[in-house]
Amino acid sequence: MEFQNTNLKVLVANATTDAAETTLATFKASGSEGEVIATDSKGSVVTSGTTKFMIALKKADGTLDTTEIMDLSNVKSISAKAYAAATNKVTVVGYNGSTGSIDVINDNLYQINLELLNYGSLSPENRYLRQAHYQSPSSSTTESLVADGLAGSLIRNFSREQIARVKVERLSSAAGTALATGVDNVTFTKGSKYFTATDIDNATTNAALAVGDYIRIGTAVSDPVYKITALDSTNNVGTLDVPFQAATVTIADTGLERIAVADQAAASFGVKITGVDQPFVVGKIRFEPIDWRPITLVDCGDTTVTEVSAATKGIGDGRRVAELEWFAQGNFAERYRMGEPHLYDYRSELEAESSRGYSVLVIDYYGAQKAGMNLVDTSSPRTVMVFSASTTAMNGLITDLNKSSLFSISTL
Secondary structure, three states, X not given: OOOOOOOEEEEEEOOOOOOOOOEHHHHHHHOOOOOEEEEEOOOEEOOOOOOEEEEEEEOOOOOEEEOOOEEHHHEEEEEEEOOEOOEOOEEEEEOOOOOOOOOOOOOOEEEEEEEEOOOOOOEXXXXXXXXXXXXXXXXXXXXXXXXXXXXXXHHHHHOOOOOOOEEEEEEEOOOOEEOOOOOOOEEEOOOOOEEEEOOOOOXXXXXXXXXXXXXXXXXXOOOOEEEEEEEEOOOOXXXXXXOOOOOOEEEOHHHOEEEOHHHOOOOOEEEEEEEOOOOOEOOOEOOOOOOEOOOXXXXXXXXXXXXXXXXXXXXXXXXXXXXXXXXXHHHHOOOOOOOOOOOOOHHHHOOOOOOOEOEEEEEEEEEEEOXXXXXXXXXXXXXXXXXXXXXXXXXXXXXXXXXXXOOOOOOO
């Protein structure tokens, strides 16, 4: 079977230990699955006199996956980076958990424009735009009313999506008070307006929950709040004004707070918009965090907008590692890695685990080739990427490579 000779080689090491063997032969015989080792061209561990080296990975079936032999004089660069988690984009309109506010304007049509940059936005002409609107009353407008209206509008607009793209929540600067002891465990269900508790209207130590209160999912002013629209004390079921946006969770009453109606008027409120993880299937659906252009406001006065975090793929996210490993297999004759036209389960051949985080070592070098039919020596740029699920194991590999005396790679 034909294959392309190594312009990208990816090794994924899932072991948490550093290989202790000193030769390639003993490493193959007794090394642990997922460990990596650096040796010279003859199979002995790298020393100060090494001029050519290779890296080997011990696979689950006992075989070794190795790079080609690299000449130190042809190494262009070598570097290592620690794992950094991917981040979802977060933007807050109004109060962001510490500062900011919504400008209160009576008889006003507030508007938020949210324009996605991916997952449907194919070009500048094909805009993927979602909006939120809220018409404030002619008098007595409050930040809480505006936040409720804008958040509800945005949630309804995104509810039409087959796959959730963003999570929309509200924040409040109100200090809040503890729930009454005896409410006990409170369960919120993703996508549902209903929540349950052991004794939902218990008031033995503090005031009972009431319709019109906000319930804070946490105890910090940076935690989201939901408004209570109904309470059924017989069945211990409460109703929220919008579906619960986060993952299903059960929280003890001590981990929640109530914001009474009387405390809402003077408080600042905000609408928090967070990108959510998208479906991922290696080789099928790419790993790409949701992103959007800077949010624009229309007729919102001096309402603040805070870009809390950007959408990033991080360093060594398991989903990205799996993509690279899958792609690089094509350099080594894995022509059926997509599963078609044959029903081979190529995924079982991947070492990368999508849920894990990996540190990474990258070696850029030139592969020298002697004159052949073209009657001239050639060299081609190539890359080796070694991903390790363990900082300890990666530092062991770095230490071994530094023994060549030509490398000075900083440990992680």
